Amino acid sequence: MSEDKKGYLASGNQKKVTTHRLLEMKQQGEKISMLTAYDYSMASVIDQAGVDVILVGDSASNVMVGNTTTLPMTVDQMIYHGKSVMNAVKRAMVVVDMPFGSYQGNPYEAVTNAVKMMKETQADCLKLEGGKEVLESIRAILNAGIPVMGHLGLMPQSINKYGTYAVRAKEEEEAGKLMEDARLLQEVGCCAVVLEKIPAALAAKVSSELNIPMIGIGAGPYVDGQVLVMHDMLGLNKGFSPRFLRRYANLFDEVTSAVQQYITDVKSSEFPSVEESY
Structure with a gap:
């Protein structure tokens, strides 16, 4: 690490955000701010602005490439975006999405891909979608010493199974499964969980009953933090206007x-x- 980077991290509240810091923030009632970034320039701006977590999301498939889903993204593409962001970031915790097909097959394949992504991006954490169905892959990745952030609710990598981007876990059975999956993710050792597009009351219940941070997107205000896609919140993307999106600029x-x-x-x-x- 360069001397200027060390100095940056050591100065006041510019201390590097880590998995431990996220847990402290939840315990202290401090909300966690999280935004996506996919390139050096924007990651530098967002990091210097003071965001806590930068997600190198497979949403790059939509906003950077123009695909209609996140499914086409590959491990190598996520590594490219992850390295670009890591070259810029000094303070924020950087989380990189594992893409569709890179961990669902079996734990061995999942660990192989996870190690490759961590070694080549030097990111702080990986994010995986799913609960019980992918628990053994998550366990194996964690056993390899790699931090994992979970993702429940609407899971874009499963969009073809859902057939719709509608709110998830509105019915009792699915809500119960989400709660159980969240508990399993905490028990196995995940550092946090993203809750996407679920009822605010359910998100509040999950957040209050679990010890690890719950970061919402379309999950209401009663969680431990919020995440938005940078292109959406800056108004670069005018064709996407869900209820949960607040535009903070009109850059288009x-x-x-x-x-x-x-x-x-x-x-x-x-x-x-x-x-x-x-």
């Missing part, structure tokens, strides 16, 4: 305006000016 229109002004200036020979020439 701002970038469009800037590009149009640039085109105008180039075509009119207003750019570059004499002052901007050598």
Whole structure:
């Protein structure tokens, strides 16, 4: 680690966020802020702004590549995005999604892929979707010394099974399974769990009954933290407007305006000016 990075981490509240720090935040009632990032430049901005956790999500499949689901992402693609983000980040805890097909098969394959991802990205943690069905893979990864964040509720890697992006766990049976899965993830050693698109009352119950942090996306305010896709919250993606999304900027229109002004200036020979020439 470079000297400037050491100094950055040692200064005041710029101390590196770790799995232990997330647990402390829950215990102290401090909400956890989490955003996605997929490249060096944006990860640098988000990290310096002070976000606690950066998720290198397989949502890159949608917002960076243009796919309709997260399923096409590969281990090597996630490593590429993970390395790009890790090159920028000094404070935030960086979590990388394990992509579809990289851990569901068997524990041996899961550990092999997890070790490859951790060695090549140098990330802090991996995130896996699912509960009891993938528990042995999660256990094996944890036994290899790799931190794991779980993901329950709406699981985008299972979208073809659901056939819809509707709210999950509204019925008693599915809600009971989610609660049991959350307990299993805590017992096996997961550091936190993302709860996606479930009723706020259920998310509150899970968060209150478990000791590890629950980070919500479309799961209401009574959890231990929140995560959003960066492209969505900055208004870069205008075609996605679920109820849970709050846009904090309108960069689509701002970038469009800037590009149009640039085109105008180039075509009119207003750019570059004499002052901007050598």
